[in-house]
Amino acid sequence: MREYDIxxxxxxxxxxxxxxxxxxxxxxxxxxKKSDSPASFHKPCGGLLSPDAQKEIALLGLNLxxxxxxxxxxxxVRTLDLDSGLCxxxxxxxxxxxRHRFDLWLASLIPPGxxxxxxxxxxxxxxxxxxxxxxxxxxRQSIAxxxxxxxxxxxxxSLLYRFLYPNGKDRRYVSxxxxxxxxNPQPFYSCVFDSENTDCYSWAVSKNGKFIFGGxxxxxxxxxxxxxxxxxLQKSGFSFGEPEKTEACLVRRPNSLRHFRFGKDYAFLIxxxxxxxxxxxxxxxxxxxxxxxxxxxxxxxxxxxxxRRYGLAVFGLRVKLWLKLLKCPFIFNRFLRxxxxxxxxxxxxxxxxxx
Numbered sequence: 001m002r003e004y005d006i007x008x009x010x011x012x013x014x015x016x017x018x019x020x021x022x023x024x025x026x027x028x029x030x031x032x033k034k035s036d037s038p039a040s041f042h043k044p045c046g047g048l049l050s051p052d053a054q055k056e057i058a059l060l061g062l063n064l065x066x067x068x069x070x071x072x073x074x075x076x077v078r079t080l081d082l083d084s085g086l087c088x089x090x091x092x093x094x095x096x097x098x099r100h101r102f103d104l105w106l107a108s109l110i111p112p113g114x115x116x117x118x119x120x121x122x123x124x125x126x127x128x129x130x131x132x133x134x135x136x137x138x139x140r141q142s143i144a145x146x147x148x149x150x151x152x153x154x155x156x157x158s159l160l161y162r163f164l165y166p167n168g169k170d171r172r173y174v175s176x177x178x179x180x181x182x183x184n185p186q187p188f189y190s191c192v193f194d195s196e197n198t199d200c201y202s203w204a205v206s207k208n209g210k211f212i213f214g215g216x217x218x219x220x221x222x223x224x225x226x227x228x229x230x231x232x233l234q235k236s237g238f239s240f241g242e243p244e245k246t247e248a249c250l251v252r253r254p255n256s257l258r259h260f261r262f263g264k265d266y267a268f269l270i271x272x273x274x275x276x277x278x279x280x281x282x283x284x285x286x287x288x289x290x291x292x293x294x295x296x297x298x299x300x301x302x303x304x305x306x307x308r309r310y311g312l313a314v315f316g317l318r319v320k321l322w323l324k325l326l327k328c329p330f331i332f333n334r335f336l337r338x339x340x341x342x343x344x345x346x347x348x349x350x351x352x353x354x355x
Contacts (some may be wrong), residue, residue: 001145001146001268003146003147004027004028004115006022006145006299007028007134007145007149007150007151008031008150009031009154010152011103011106011107011153012106012269012271012272012288013080013103013288013289014273015032015151015270015292016030016107016230017106018153018286018288018296019114020111021300022191022296022299022300024111029116030114030116031120031134032107032123033115033121034103034104035118035119036108039121039186042146042178042264043100043103043155043212045097045214046214047096047097047102047206048096048118048189048205049064050094050281051093052283052286053283053285053289054138055286056224056285056289056290056293060289062109064080065105066104068097068101068102070096070097070098071096071208072206073091073095073096074189074198075092077089077092077190078091078190079192079193080191080192080193080236081193082192082194082229083198083334083337084338086341088348089324089347089348090346090347092189096205096207098208100257116140117136119123120136120138121136121137123135123136123137125160126287131148132146132148132149132267133145134146134354137255142323146347148266149267149268149299150266151267151270152271152274153288154273155249155250155252155272156172156251156273157193157249157250158272158273160263160267160269161261161273161274163267168253169251170252170253170318171252171254171259172252173200173219173247174216174223174248174249174251175214175216176215176247177212177213177215177246178244178246179210179243179245179246180210180213180240180241181209181210181241182206182210184200184206184239188204188206189203189204190204191203192204193334193337195334197217197229197232198225198229198330199332200216200217200253201215201282201331202214202229204272205207212234213230215229216282220248251272252272252275252325253277254277254279254325254343255325256322256325257318260274261274261316262274262310263310264288268295268310268312273276273289273293273307274314276291276321278324279324279325279328280325280328291317293312307351
C-alpha cells in the first residue's frame, strides 16, 4: 500500500485549488470521479461565476481561458414568481461559463508532482492508528492508499463528512438539470420561485445555443416536482422540447451555524463538503476557493494543531454565510417576496422583456 502525506477526495474548485497550493514538500494524492470523458459525471450547475467567485479567482492571480466562457454574457436576471405571477429584472454581473470545463481547467493547474486519479471513486475510508486508509475503484480494480491527512472536497454527499459525523443532520436537496436545444426567442437568464414544488429556487439559462433548466428540490418526489414545474413554466412561455441530457446530484443548503463542519483528527472538510454554500443562492464556488486557500496556508505552515487553526481561520466565512440567512425570508417567503417584487426595489426600471 502506497502512503502519502495528504489525500484529497474530490477535484471540484475546492479540491483542485488545494492540490495546486500545497507545498511540494508534501506527497499528495487527489482522487476524483470526474474525467475528460464525455460520459463523465457533470455537476448540475447553472454555470454562472459570481462576483465573489471572480474575486477569489483574481486573488490567486488566475485568468479564465476564453474557451471556458460561453455565449451570451447576460447582465440581468429575470426573476419569475409563479406564486404571484410577478416578473422583475435585476442587474447581475455573473460570467456565463461552461461549469464542467471550468472544473477541468482548475484540475489542469495541479502540479505534476501530485498524483491525480480521475474517473475513480473512493468507496471506503477508515482510520488505522494515526493513518487514514482510503480505498478507491479504478477500472474495476480496488486500490488502497494511506495518508496522514485527508481532505474532503467531495461535495454534499461527502464520504469524509459521513465518516466524521455519522449522526450529522443538515438540509439536503436534489439538484436536477436538463439540457435542451434553445428554441426561445432570445437568450436569457431566469430565476424561478414556485413554492408548490420547492422551498428553494430554480434556474434557466442560455448557453451556446443550448437552454439549461434546473433547480433544487426537496429529496422526496424530487423528479416529480421537477417535471411538474416544467409544465407550469411551459404555460408561462418557456420552450423546452425533448431533453438532450439530464444531470442530478445532492446539494447542501445550511440554515444554522451547526450545519458548518470543518473536520477533526487531521481530517478536513472544504467547500460544499463543509457546508460552505450560500443559503440564499446556493453559490459555493467562492467559498470553495477561499476555504481551500485557507487550508493550504495552514498545512504549509506546519502548525501543530491544524484542525483548530483551520476552524478559527474560516470563522469569518462561516459568519458571512450565516448572515445571508437573514435575507432568506425576503426571498423564499412567498408573501414577503411578493411585497419586495411589487415594490420594484433594486429592479431594473427599463422594459421587462417577455419570452
